[in-house]
Amino acid sequence: MVMDVRYYDVIGFGDEVPGVLAVISAAREYRRRTKLYPRVLLMSKGSSQEGIGGHLVRGGLAYLDRSQISPELKQSLNLDTFGSPPAIYKEFLQKSGVTKIALDAGKASAALKQMLLQAGVDILSNVEIQSVKKEGQKIASITTSRGTVYVGKQFIDATVNAELAQAAGVRKLQGFETFGLPNSELAVTLVFETQGLSARRLKELDYTYLKRFTNLADSEAQNFLLSAADKDAQLAEKLRREMIDTRGNLKTLWGENDYIDVRSPALSVAYHSFRGRKLSFSETGMILDLGNIAILPNDRLSWNALLFAVTASEAEALARSGSKPTANMKKEISFLAAWLRSLGATSVTTASELYIRHAGNVTGVVEPLTGAQMLLGGVPANEALGTFSYYFDIRGGIQGLDEKANSLGWFKSMLFKKPTFNIGIRHALIKNVPNLAVVSPCSGFEGFACSAGRIVEFNVAVGQGVGIAAINALLNNKTLAEVSNREVRQVLAETGQLPRIFGVANNADGMLLAQFENLVTSDAIA
Numbered sequence: 185m186v187m188d189v190r191y192y193d194v195i196g197f198g199d200e201v202p203g204v205l206a207v208i209s210a211a212r213e214y215r216r217r218t219k220l221y222p223r224v225l226l227m228s229k230g231s232s233q234e235g236i237g238g239h240l241v242r243g244g245l246a247y248l249d250r251s252q253i254s255p256e257l258k259q260s261l262n263l264d265t266f267g268s269p270p271a272i273y274k275e276f277l278q279k280s281g282v283t284k285i286a287l288d289a290g291k292a293s294a295a296l297k298q299m300l301l302q303a304g305v306d307i308l309s310n311v312e313i314q315s316v317k318k319e320g321q322k323i324a325s326i327t328t329s330r331g332t333v334y335v336g337k338q339f340i341d342a343t344v345n346a347e348l349a350q351a352a353g354v355r356k357l358q359g360f361e362t363f364g365l366p367n368s369e370l371a372v373t374l375v376f377e378t379q380g381l382s383a384r385r386l387k388e389l390d391y392t393y394l395k396r397f398t399n400l401a402d403s404e405a406q407n408f409l410l411s412a413a414d415k416d417a418q419l420a421e422k423l424r425r426e427m428i429d430t431r432g433n434l435k436t437l438w439g440e441n442d443y444i445d446v447r448s449p450a451l452s453v454a455y456h457s458f459r460g461r462k463l464s465f466s467e468t469g470m471i472l473d474l475g476n477i478a479i480l481p482n483d484r485l486s487w488n489a490l491l492f493a494v495t496a497s498e499a500e501a502l503a504r505s506g507s508k509p510t511a512n513m514k515k516e517i518s519f520l521a522a523w524l525r526s527l528g529a530t531s532v533t534t535a536s537e538l539y540i541r542h543a544g545n546v547t548g549v550v551e552p553l554t555g556a557q558m559l560l561g562g563v564p565a566n567e568a569l570g571t572f573s574y575y576f577d578i579r580g581g582i583q584g585l586d587e588k589a590n591s592l593g594w595f596k597s598m599l600f601k602k603p604t605f606n607i608g609i610r611h612a613l614i615k616n617v618p619n620l621a622v623v624s625p626c627s628g629f630e631g632f633a634c635s636a637g638r639i640v641e642f643n644v645a646v647g648q649g650v651g652i653a654a655i656n657a658l659l660n661n662k663t664l665a666e667v668s669n670r671e672v673r674q675v676l677a678e679t680g681q682l683p684r685i686f687g688v689a690n691n692a693d694g695m696l697l698a699q700f701e702n703l704v705t706s707d708a709i710a
Contacts, residue, residue, distance in 0.1 A: 188332045192225045194654050195326065195336035197311075199228035200238035202623050202643035203342020204296050205272045209651025210338075211303035213675065217659060221304045225334060227326070229343070229506060232309035234536050235293035236300070238342075240640065243507065244375035244535030246287050246478035246486035247443060248277075249639045251573050252602065261686055268683035270570055270645040271676075275299075286442035286478035286486070316351040322619045322663070323352050338654040338664055339620045342647070345503040345543035346626040352617050355547045359496025360582050362545060362630050363704045369499045370541040370635075371465070371491040371580030374509050376517060378485045380530030383444060386477075386485065387437050389527060393450035394434045398427050412453040414462035423449050423463065444477040446489070451475070458523045465580060469493035470516060473579070488539070490520065491580050499543040507537040541579065542625045542638055549628030550665055551610035555600070556698035558633055561689035562605030567669035569676060570645040570683045573604035576635040592703055600697050603636060606687035608669040609649040611637075618663035621654070623647045631701035645683075652676070 193214065196207040207226050214222035228236065235241040240248075250266045257263065265284070269277075279295035280287055300307060312329035325335040326348070341348040350356055358366040396405035406420075413419040427448040429435050435448035449463065455472045456463040465471040475489030492513055494502065502508070509517075514534075521532035555576060562568065589598060611628040614620045622628070623646050625638030636642070652675045653667035676682040 190332065190334050192223045192334060192336045193658055194222070194224045194338045194340065195334060196224075196226045196340040196342060197326070197348040198238070198342035198624070199226060199230060199236050200342045200344070200624060201240050201276070201296070201640055202647035203238075203340060204236060204300065205276060205644050206340050206342065206623055206647030206651040207305050208299050208303045209272055209648045210654045211305050213652050213655040214658070215304070216679070217655065224303070224305045225336070226300065226305050226307050227311040227334070228307070228309045229311055230309060230537070232307060235289060236296045236307070237289070237292050239507070239537060239539045240287060241289045241293045242535065242537040243539045244289055244377065244486060245488060245539050246289065246375070246480060247476040247488050248282070248285050248287050249574070249641065250285065251641055252575065253573050253604070257604065257686065257688070261684070263684070263686070267571060267573065267686070269641060270648050270683060271681035272648045273641060273644040283442045284440060286480055288480055313348065313351050316348070318352065321616055323617060337619065337658055340647070340650055340654065341620065341622045342624050343503065344540045344624055344626060345500055346546045346622045346624065347504065349546050349614065349617070349620060349622050352620060354614055354617055354620070356544045356626065357547060358500070358544050360585070363582070363585060364588060365582065365584050367495050367497070368583040368585070369494050369496040369543070370578060370582070372494050372499065372502065372541065373488055373539040374490050374492065374513050374517065375535045375539055376487050376490065376520065377533050378487070378524055378529040378531070380483055381485060381524065381528045382483050383439070383479050383485065385528055386444065390437050390446070390448075390450055391434070393454050394427050394436065394448060397450055397453060398424055398434065408457040409453055411460070412456040412463045414464075416462070419464065423453055439479070442479045444475075444479065446475040446477065449474065455520065455523050459519050465491060465493065472520070490516070493580065496544060499540055502538060503540055503543050507540055509534065509538055542634055545626055545629050545634055546614065546622050547628065548614060548616050549611050550613040550615050551608070552628045552630045553611035553633045553637065554630045554698070554701055555603070555632030555636070556694050556701055558603035558605040558636060559600065559690045559694035559697055561687035563608035563669055565606060565685050565687060567608060567673055568606035568685045568687065569609065569649045569669060569673055570607045571604065571686050572607055572639075572642040572645065573602060574636040574639050574642065575602045576600055576632045578635045588704060589700070594700060594703060596696070598700065600632065601690055601693045603690065604686070604688040606685055607642065607645045607649075609646055609653055609672060610669060612646050612650055613665045613667070615665055618665035619657070621650045621664055623650050631705060632697065
């Protein structure tokens with residue numbers, strides 16, 4: 185039997201946006217250095233007919249999490265709203281028609297396909313790994329379930345669960361095993377889109393709910409509130425307090441032209457009362473959370489709001505099976521759609537894939553990245569590839585973390601400040617599989633780092649760097665793991681792509697978080 189063998193220089197596995205932009209970055213760098221077209225392949229588990237771009241496209245996550253620069257820093261350094269994003273990310277957003285926050289999935293997929301085509305990258309969709317062949321420590325080839333063998337020199341894994349890395353024998357910590365919580369995992373979201381319910385109408389509804397739920401004399405509204413709390417008077421009071429800010433004002437919706445931030449649980453109370461299901465994520469494993477809503481053309485609103493609890497093994501299984509929503513999740517959407525139609529929506533549609541925030545972390549990277557290192561400013565400024573700022577966002581919580589901390593004698597707050605940190609690539613490079621990088625929430629993060637490091641914009645900066653590093657390794661006959669941040673930075677500087685660098689060392693909070701991470705991690709390893 186004649187084997188079907190294809191040869192490539194760089195193979196990317198997983199079409200999440202950071203992975204797509206990583207292979208584009210590699211292809212462009214190869215062409216710049218050699219004047220030849222590269223042999224670069226992008227493998228996707230998903231269907232290209234449903235779009236290229238992972239959870240931002242097939243998962244429908246239209247509300248982009250952007251770098252959150254403090255007003256003081258913006259003013260003192262004269263920075264733009266979102267700081268200084270990676271050059272290739274700015275290009276992608278511009279080609280996708282993004283104003284600030286809202287990303288239209290169709291436009292994003294079209295932009296990525298155009299960029300891939302122009303860079304000369306081949307695309308293969310609906311890929312399942314049958315096996316990975318190694319020569320020594322390095323990956324030599326991937327055999328797909330169709331029996332085709334793809335030989336490569338450098339490999340980039342952009343899947344949320346590091347599926348290629350796992351197939352190549354890289355050890356992955358399940359869930360938050362780094363904290364000794366291998367069964368705990370961040371919630372997943374099924375993004376849904378409404379049409380016919382305008383942003384203006386939603387703001388009016390939210391304001392009406394707020395006024396009524398905070399008015400103790402409105403007995404009908406108080407009954408609805410008590411129903412959402414499943415007759416738990418303390419929870420009802422807590423929810424009521426969360427509708428008013430510290431100055432006594434109602435927490436109305438915030439937003440601009442292309443996005444809305446839901447600040448109070450008023451809409452959540454209204455839905456959970458309608459649904460007859462307690463507004464308590466820890467008890468029910470489902471919640472209509474405070475939504476991040478992207479405003480799209482034609483009265484379309486894209487909601488990142490519906491959370492489902494999953495264990496670490498469930499997150500892994502969902503990622504492996506194409507991130508498809510379960511029957512229970514679809515059932516919940518049917519109730520939600522009925523409620524939204526009662527408010528004026530003419531249609532309610534769901535994304536074809538789930539937004540899986542996190543599914544463990546690989547070990548054995550060149551330089552692991554901790555939350556404390558982020559708070560201390562990240563990599564040194566003279567080797568930084570960019571700067572990113574984001575809260576340690578554990579949406580839905582990490583089950584068992586508070587109890588774990590208390591059992592170890594930690595009674596201080598675990599609400600750490602937002603890090604503003606310089607970016608490198610060494611946490612993505614695998615030491616024992618030296619021609620492989622993992623560019624995703626599953627990279628070599630430890631402690632709280634993955635909760636900021638899981639964000640797409642950050643991983644695009646890493647991916648752009650890894651793409652350049654792959655070509656540096658290829659042309660200099662060395663491995664990815666041997667490429668330094670400085671080598672990548674030099675290319676970014678030479679090509680006019682180096683963003684501004686402004687990492688902030690928050691020493692007090694950084695040392696405090698280091699204490700916490702060391703305490704919990706050492707107990708987990710013991």
